[in-house]
Amino acid sequence: AQSVAQPEDQVNVAEGNPLTVKCTYSVSGNPYLFWYVQYPNRGLQFLLKYITGDNLVKGSYGFEAEFNKSQTSFHLKKPSALVSDSALYFCAVSTDQTGANNLFFGTGTRLTVIP
Amino acid sequence: DTGVSQDPRHKITKRGQNVTFRCDPISEHNRLYWYRQTLGQGPEFLTYFQNEAQLEKSRLLSDRFSAERPKGSFSTLEIQRTEQGDSAMYLCASSPPISDRRDSPLHFGNGTRLTVT
Numbered sequence: 001a002q003s004v005a006q007p008e009d010q011v012n013v014a015e016g017n018p019l020t021v022k023c024t025y026s027v028s029g030n031p032y033l034f035w036y037v038q039y040p041n042r043g044l045q046f047l048l049k050y051i052t053g054d055n056l057v058k059g060s061y062g063f064e065a066e067f068n069k070s071q072t073s074f075h076l077k078k079p080s081a082l083v084s085d086s087a088l089y090f091c092a093v094s095t096d097q098t099g100a101n102n103l104f105f106g107t108g109t110r111l112t113v114i115p
Numbered sequence: 116d117t118g119v120s121q122d123p124r125h126k127i128t129k130r131g132q133n134v135t136f137r138c139d140p141i142s143e144h145n146r147l148y149w150y151r152q153t154l155g156q157g158p159e160f161l162t163y164f165q166n167e168a169q170l171e172k173s174r175l176l177s178d179r180f181s182a183e184r185p186k187g188s189f190s191t192l193e194i195q196r197t198e199q200g201d202s203a204m205y206l207c208a209s210s211p212p213i214s215d216r217r218d219s220p221l222h223f224g225n226g227t228r229l230t231v232t
Contacts, residue, residue: 113190
């Protein structure tokens with residue numbers, strides 16, 4: 001069985017400050033981890049993924065995420081937040097390396113960047 | 116726009132009615148997925164197709180739900196005898212062949228929001 005926990009429903013951060021959106025996971029076998037972003041009334045957009053290799057993964061729009069196996073975490077980060085980053089962020093885990101099948105999403109974290 | 120297209124964007128129906136949604140994937144994508152997203156939740160997998168074959172169905176997909184992809188291109192999702200609990204956003208996603216999945220494994224449409232009154 002696999003699961004994802006996003007412990008914060010809401011994260012507020014001031015524009016220009018660093019942001020972190022937390023995610024922890026549970027999976028049998030190797031974890032394949034993903035972050036997606038959803039803007040209002042839109043579908044999800046892929047940000048980044050961890051399959052193997054470097055624990056620090058860089059993705060779209062200046063976002064990055066750090067895979068921590070011992071803490072079973074995959075927190076999303078950005079050094080300097082923009083107002084346009086305000087959206088709903090979903091962490092997801094899959095047992096499929098391609099990330100197309102068996103994708104299990106967390107409940108989402110709403111990020112608000114305050115001007 | 117060559118992204119995943121879903122129609123309609125919104126659907127309001129009365130309980131007991133049937134509804135059908137359509138999804139047009141990115142043309143070269145051979146896999147097509149349906150997800151359901153309720154308020155405050157992440158998307159939940161419903162079913163997926165590889166070309167015209169429906170390869171997997173979630174337990175969430177009750178007998179009232181049926182999906183088709185007759186020619187391996189567009190897909191339809193039908194809900195019969197709708198219930199208020201069916202109110203949700205229905206998301207379609209497509210995925211390219213394995214060799215092309217490096218950059219973005221799933222491409223989502225903007226969804227169809229269903230409201231059952």
